[in-house]
Amino acid sequence: MANAADAHAHDDHGDHYPGFFSRWFCSTNHKDIGTVYMFVSMFAALVGGGMSWFMRLELAEPGLQYLTGGAPDMQFYNVLLTAHGFLMVFFVVMPALIGGFGNWFVPLMIGAPDMAFPRMNNISLWLLIAGLALLLISAFVGSGVGTGWTVYPPLSSSIYHPGAAVDFGILSLHLAGASSILGAINFIVTIFNMRAPGMTLHKMPLFVWSILVTAFLLLLALPVLAGALTMLLTDRNFGTAFFDPAAGGDPVLWQHLFWFFGHPEVYIIILPAFGLISQIVSTFSKKPVFGYLGMAYAMVAIGVVGFVVWAHHMYTVGLDVDTRAYFTAATLVIAVPTGVKIFSWLATMWGGSIEFKTPMLYAFGFIFLFVMGGVTGVTLANSSADLVFHDTYFVVAHFHYVMAIAAIFAMFAGWYYWIGKMSGKQYNETLGKIQFWMFFVGVNILFFPQHFAGLAGMPRRIPDYPDAYAGWNYVSSVGALITAVGTMLFFWILYRTYAAGTKAEQNPWGEGATTLEWHVPSPAPFHTFEDQPDMSGKQPAE
Amino acid sequence: MSAVKSHPYHIVNPSPWPFLSSVFAFAMAIAAIMYMHGSTYVPMVGFLIALIACSILWWRDVIIEARNGHDHTDEVRHGLRMGMLLFIVSEVMFFFAFFWAYFNAAIPAISFVASPTWPPEGIVALPTWDLPFLNTLILLTSGVTVTYAHHAIRLGDNKRAATGILLTVILGLLFTACQALEYSHATFGFKDGIYSSTFYLATGFHGFHVIVGTIFLTVCYFRTLKDHWTPESHVGFEAAAWYWHFVDVVWLFLFTAIYWWGGPI
Numbered sequence: 001m002a003n004a005a006d007a008h009a010h011d012d013h014g015d016h017y018p019g020f021f022s023r024w025f026c027s028t029n030h031k032d033i034g035t036v037y038m039f040v041s042m043f044a045a046l047v048g049g050g051m052s053w054f055m056r057l058e059l060a061e062p063g064l065q066y067l068t069g070g071a072p073d074m075q076f077y078n079v080l081l082t083a084h085g086f087l088m089v090f091f092v093v094m095p096a097l098i099g100g101f102g103n104w105f106v107p108l109m110i111g112a113p114d115m116a117f118p119r120m121n122n123i124s125l126w127l128l129i130a131g132l133a134l135l136l137i138s139a140f141v142g143s144g145v146g147t148g149w150t151v152y153p154p155l156s157s158s159i160y161h162p163g164a165a166v167d168f169g170i171l172s173l174h175l176a177g178a179s180s181i182l183g184a185i186n187f188i189v190t191i192f193n194m195r196a197p198g199m200t201l202h203k204m205p206l207f208v209w210s211i212l213v214t215a216f217l218l219l220l221a222l223p224v225l226a227g228a229l230t231m232l233l234t235d236r237n238f239g240t241a242f243f244d245p246a247a248g249g250d251p252v253l254w255q256h257l258f259w260f261f262g263h264p265e266v267y268i269i270i271l272p273a274f275g276l277i278s279q280i281v282s283t284f285s286k287k288p289v290f291g292y293l294g295m296a297y298a299m300v301a302i303g304v305v306g307f308v309v310w311a312h313h314m315y316t317v318g319l320d321v322d323t324r325a326y327f328t329a330a331t332l333v334i335a336v337p338t339g340v341k342i343f344s345w346l347a348t349m350w351g352g353s354i355e356f357k358t359p360m361l362y363a364f365g366f367i368f369l370f371v372m373g374g375v376t377g378v379t380l381a382n383s384s385a386d387l388v389f390h391d392t393y394f395v396v397a398h399f400h401y402v403m404a405i406a407a408i409f410a411m412f413a414g415w416y417y418w419i420g421k422m423s424g425k426q427y428n429e430t431l432g433k434i435q436f437w438m439f440f441v442g443v444n445i446l447f448f449p450q451h452f453a454g455l456a457g458m459p460r461r462i463p464d465y466p467d468a469y470a471g472w473n474y475v476s477s478v479g480a481l482i483t484a485v486g487t488m489l490f491f492w493i494l495y496r497t498y499a500a501g502t503k504a505e506q507n508p509w510g511e512g513a514t515t516l517e518w519h520v521p522s523p524a525p526f527h528t529f530e531d532q533p534d535m536s537g538k539q540p541a542e
Numbered sequence: 543m544s545a546v547k548s549h550p551y552h553i554v555n556p557s558p559w560p561f562l563s564s565v566f567a568f569a570m571a572i573a574a575i576m577y578m579h580g581s582t583y584v585p586m587v588g589f590l591i592a593l594i595a596c597s598i599l600w601w602r603d604v605i606i607e608a609r610n611g612h613d614h615t616d617e618v619r620h621g622l623r624m625g626m627l628l629f630i631v632s633e634v635m636f637f638f639a640f641f642w643a644y645f646n647a648a649i650p651a652i653s654f655v656a657s658p659t660w661p662p663e664g665i666v667a668l669p670t671w672d673l674p675f676l677n678t679l680i681l682l683t684s685g686v687t688v689t690y691a692h693h694a695i696r697l698g699d700n701k702r703a704a705t706g707i708l709l710t711v712i713l714g715l716l717f718t719a720c721q722a723l724e725y726s727h728a729t730f731g732f733k734d735g736i737y738s739s740t741f742y743l744a745t746g747f748h749g750f751h752v753i754v755g756t757i758f759l760t761v762c763y764f765r766t767l768k769d770h771w772t773p774e775s776h777v778g779f780e781a782a783a784w785y786w787h788f789v790d791v792v793w794l795f796l797f798t799a800i801y802w803w804g805g806p807i
Contacts, residue, residue: 018556026556113547116621118554119600126564134571164579171571185628193621194551223632227639234743237578239733242643242743248662248736253646257639530547 017526028118031524033125034103035422040129041096041411042491047136048087049487051080055463056446056480062467070143077463078146083139085149086169089269090176091132093407097272098180098218099125101414102187102211104422108517108524109205111196111533116189124183131176138168145169148461150258151232153243153251158236167236170229177222177229184218187211196516196529198536202296205515206289209296210275213303214268220307221264228257252317259310266403267306270370271299273410274341277363279515280417281345284360285352286512288539291344298337298344305334315383316390324383331381338374342367357509358432362413365440366406373402376451391461394454397447405443412439412490420508424523425501431493438486446479550615552607559600566593601761608778609770619777626781630788633751637792640747641799644740648804660804665737666729667806673724674801677717681790684713688759688783695766698773704766707759707779710786714756721749741800748792755789758782 017023027033058067058077069076103121107114115121138145142163147156156166191212195204204212231242232254241247243254282289289295311319311327319327345367354360376398380386389395412435420426449472454460458469465473507518520528547553570589577583607613614622651660661667668674691706730738762782765771771779 022556025561026558028554028556113549113551114553116551117625119557119560122557123560123563126561127567130564130568130571133568137572164575167575167578171575175567175571181632185625185632188628189621189624193617193624219628219632220635223635224639224642227636227643231639231643231739231743234739240739240743241733241736242739247739248647249739250646250736253643256646257642260642527553530549532549 027122027125028114029526030103030107030115030118030121031422031526033121034100036125037095037099037103037128038415038422040125040132041092041100042494044087044091044095044132045487048084048092049484051084051087053480053484055080055084056477058463059465059473060477061474062465062470064464067463070146073146074463075143075146078148078461079139079144081461082145082148082169083135086135086172087132088404089149089265090173091128091135093269093404093411094180095128096411097269097276097407097414098183098187098211098214099128101207101276101418102183102214102272104524105418105517106187106190106208106211107194108421108520108528109208109515110191110194110199111516111529111535112190112194113527113529113532115186116193117186120182121186124179124186127175127179127182131172131174131179134168134172134175138165138172141165141168150262151254152258153232153235153254156232156236157243167233170233170236173229174226177226180218181222184215184222187215188219191215196532196535198534198538202293203535203538204296205275206278206292206295206299207272207275207515210271210273210278210299213299214271217264217268217271217303217306221261221268224257225261225265228254228261231257252314255314255317256310259313260307262313263310264303264306266399267302269407270403271302273366273407274299276410276414276417277345277366278348280359280363280413281348283417283509283512283514284355284357284363285349286355286510287348287352288514289344290347290350291340294340295344298340301337302334305330305337309334312381312383312386315386328381328383332378335374335378342371342374355510355512357416358427358429358436359413359417361433361436361440362409362416365436366409366413369401369409369443370406373398373400373406377402389454391459392454393450393458393460396460397450397454400447400450405447409439412436417509418517419497420504420522421517421520421524423498423501424504425497426504426508427493427497427501431489431496435486435489435493438482438489442479442482442484442486444479446476446483449473449475449479550617551621552613552615552618554607557600557603559596559603563593563596563600566596605765605770605778614775614777619775622777623780626784630784633788634792637744637747637795640740640744641795644744644800644804647736647740648799652804658807661737661806662735665734667737667804668724668728668801670801670805673720674797677720677724678793678797680713680717680720681793684710684717685787685790687713688786691766692779692783695771695776695779696773700766700769700771703771703779704763707763707766711756711759711763714752714759714786718749718752718756721745721752744800745796748789748796751785751789751792755782755786758785 023032024036027036054067055077058065064071067074067077067080103115142165145161145165145168147161147166151166151169154160191204191208231240234240235242235244241249243249243251245251278289278295309327309331311323312331315324315327376394380389380395380398416427416432453469453472453476456469458465504522506521507513509518516533517524519533566589570586570593573586573589577586648660651662652658687706687709691703691710694700694702694706732738732742759782762779765778770776
């Protein structure tokens with residue numbers, strides 16, 4: 001596989017860069033668009049992450065200290081936790097894993113010269129930035145959006161949020177949703193239509209598989225959110241009654257529609273992480289992934305089953321017992337394909353020649369965190385147990401482990417893995433490892449005690465709590481501080497890499513890195529694969 | 543851009559339209575919120591016009607590229623068709639949400655109850671077999687005319703194709719007119735509870751899609767007059783025809799579920 005691509009690497013005449021405005025604002029280049037996505041994500045991470053540190057500051061001890069705006073409703077705290085959720089889900093993780101790494105590496109890994117629809121690729125980026133701007137504005141309009149990221153009516157209705165802030169939030173998600181749908185179409189067509197000759201679907205790298213499944217989830221789930229948001233908008237502004245029981249509407253309808261989108265959404269976040277971790281585990285174990293086809297179809301299975309489990313987020317709204325029994329059973333089924341993934345990663349490492357570079361450390365971290373969150377997920381999937389756990393910090397700990405921090409670990413893993421290819425500069429390995437350990441220790445001290453607080457009954461989404469919860473909350477806030485320092489160190493490493501990084505080789509990882517992106521120079525030239533490599537007769541890219 | 547390429551795909555030059563469209567979408571969102579909170583609608587309409595202008599210029603570029611003879615290869619056209627199909631799938635899921643809202647309200651009031659309370663008290667539902675049924679016939683007929691046009695293009699007869707498309711556009715306009723007439727005769731308004739909400743949002747969004755499809759076909763009509771199609775290559779028309787069939791099928795579901803099953807008792 002290497003020779004076909006290497007032979008052509010030198011006749012890439014692709015380094016004629018357009019002017020500044022043309023290159024960064026009117027781009028039709030998957031690499032440049034991916035790079036902007038990465039920086040948008042980092043900006044949103046600083047804002048959204050900063051908000052969570054302010055919340056941990058407030059929660060460090062009982063009583064109301066800092067975030068007392070909007071008392072006695074504590075609207076300001078609610079605005080922070082809402083914006084934190086929106087930012088992290090829609091503007092940090094999705095832009096980095098799908099927009100950033102997806103854009104950069106899907107075409108490279110399948111030997112395609114670019115994305116299928118380069119202009120549509122750019123409108124995906126800019127609609128996302130427009131959505132981000134609307135979301136940030138919403139925090140400064142009236143008293144802000146204090147609904148939580150789930151935007152349940154009646155709290156989000158005009159009775160309790162009369163100002164324009166929630167409308168800003170709704171239209172922000174409309175634009176971000178349009179961005180994602182267009183991006184999803186682009187990825188699906190690119191993967192189905194532009195693979196190098198001989199690269200059958202069953203030879204695609206698992207990261208490409210993960211983006212393919214994710215794109216289908218986006219395509220099917222986001223329009224449903226768009227429909228629900230439209231109904232909320234007309235309820236608020238044009239007098240319809242979708243969610244107003246006084247006129248025959250039903251607030252639980254919102255929860256069904258929201259979670260029919262919302263549950264696939266959490267897989268949208270974690271599936272690209274799965275793909276990435278598979279590449280990294282294989283590279284640094286110097287072995288192909290164990291059970292390649294099983295890994296690919298486990299993701300397909302997770303995607304399919306992910307559409308029929310949504311009501312496990314709604315066990316306490318008064319669903320009848322049969323419905324809850326079904327959603328419990330269906331949810332537990334997901335543990336099977338997820339188990340396939342975990343054990344295949346372990347089997348890939350088994351007997352491998354493992355090299356503990358920073359990306360591999362982060363892959364280990366990901367597997368640990370994901371298993372932790374997965375185990376509490378099995379607990380929460382049981383409707384009878386969830387009646388007690390619902391809306392406690394146990395849930396907060398669960399989803400931060402399983403999707404939030406796990407996805408952030410995958411982002412870090414991907415950044416360290418691919419920064420040489422993206423920038424042409426290699427990061428400092430020692431600093432990378434220090435950053436990993438700070439982050440790993442930090443997030444565990446931050447989130448592990450929240451299980452205990454939650455089991456003891458501490459409710460989520462509150463700025464104050466009884467003294468009984470003081471101990472674990474203090475520990476948790478110390479963890480937040482360590483995580484914050486770890487994050488700052490990451491931005492230092494980022495700066496040092498661009499300013500003074502050593503020159504990255506074409507393939508810095510050696511024999512384990514077999515996928516096509518390691519057969520083009522570092523940094524990857526403006527245009528790659530003007531001649532597509534012939535992949536017929538080759539092994540699966542893993 | 544670059545000197546040699548041996549692959550069949552289209553490497554697109556930088557374009558201002560995606561960025562400008564996003565800027566206008568952002569501005570329109572803010573103007574829409576100001577309008578919803580009591581301000582004038584003029585800026586919103588202004589930005590909408592700017593957005594439409596961007597779209598027109600963008601599609602103009604695409605048509606120029608399609609006509610230059612080397613950018614839209616078989617593979618690129620295959621990708622465009624796939625993209626349109628996926629877009630229609632996402633539209634189906636958008637309507638899925640409105641149907642969910644409708645059935646969430648209607649099923650408990652119709653099924654498994656001794657005396658149905660749907661339409662709710664005080665709502666006089668529109669008679670199923672009057673305008674709604676006529677509209678069904680209009681849309682089904684338009685499906686025939688658009689298919690006639692498609693066959694004509696496949697046979698290289700763009701003259702007949704133009705006639706077929708023109709008939710489809712006229713039927714589309716007729717449908718929109720009937721729908722407007724129906725709305726003006728309805729005894730329930732937009733704000734009259736859950737029945738009105740689901741009825742107007744579902745049929746209204748469908749009507750909006752009919753208008754979009756009609757515009758799409760109108761563009762195709764003029765492209766047919768200019769002989770833009772060959773029997774092998776007519777992606778623009780295929781996309782319009784698929785979109786039109788999609789709008790047609792959504793209507794069949796609306797008619798069956800809202801006008802008939804949930805219609806007058």
